[in-house]
Amino acid sequence: MASSIAKRIIATGAVVAASSLVLTACGSSKISGNSGAAPNASQSVNAAGPDAALVAMVPADLKTKGTLTVATDSTYAPDEFKDASGNVVGMDIDMGNAILAKLGLKADWQSAGFDSILGGITAKKYDLSLSSFTDTQEREKQVDLVHYFTAGEAVAVLTGNPDKIGTTAADLCGFKVAVQSATTEADEIKNTINPACKAAGKKSIPNNGDQFEAQTDATTALTSKRDQAMMADSPVIDYAIKQSNGALQKLGDNYNVAPYGIVVPKGSGLGPAIQGAIKDLIKDGTYGQILSKWGVASGALTADQITLNGATS
Incomplete structure (x- = not known):
């Protein structure tokens, strides 16, 4: 979470498609970051001792x-x-x-x-x-x-992408986007994406994104169709998709590795x-x-x- 390390480039008033993540970070109101288990949650790890x-x-x-x-x-x-x-x-x-x-x-x-x-x-x-x-x-x-x-950062939408949102940040202009407050993604909407939308003569993301104190609430806002997309760190997006029972999909590639x-x-x-x-x-x-x-x-x-x-x- 937090401010992006590598900002997307703005060209001719629009945000250029971001680069892929080089190293790869719901359904119902019950599908959230606080439910379900990790893919290998029972896996044991070494018992670390003092050095x-x-x-x-x-x-x-x-x-x-x-x-x-x-x-x-x-x-x-x-x-x-x-x-x-x-x-x-x-x-x-x-x-x-x-x-x-x-x-x-x-x-x-x-x-x-x-x-x-x-x-x-x-x-x-x-x-x-x-x-x-x-x-x-x-x-x-x-x-x-x-x-x-x-x-990196990533974007999720409902499976099938019913709103036909494109795969770059510029394509989020005018759509309702759920995001956790004070995160990279919240900063990016306010400081990078929306200014680019305005410069390109497009509608901004309303309210600089629908901002929630808890990431779980942002996920629920998307799965309940209150919002049309969600931005978060790539591991969080990937996990939400895994826990969504097929309700969510990733939109485009991960970007802004940090x-x-x-x-x-x-x-x-x-x-x-x-x-x-x-x-x-x-x-x-x-x-x-x-x-x-x-x-x-x-x-x-x-x-x-x-x-x-x-x-x-």
């Missing part, structure tokens, strides 16, 4: 605390969502637990509105966050982000420790197991891509 060298890198106050408060927007399946029992689960939760285990720490997962998390980090309400945050230069002014995954980052306070020693832990998890195979479990292995990074900050836009 003495990494434990030594953890700031003393956090080491004493032992259990860190971790914020996540639990409406964004398969990355973070609530299962049928109300437990927060997903790729980010498994990844966060494994990372903290390497550091000799535990996680207290706190569900939070996506647009409130960065403020919560800077206010020291949360120690860190795993919540599908796209790394951007703007975010790096507030916090540090440790890269751990990559994803790294997700684990959010920590600016200048915190926790960032380098997390960076080292992820590299350890890649080396021992746990990282790949977690991504495979949640059906998102196409977003895997290599050890040399686990960087601290490094946004290009």
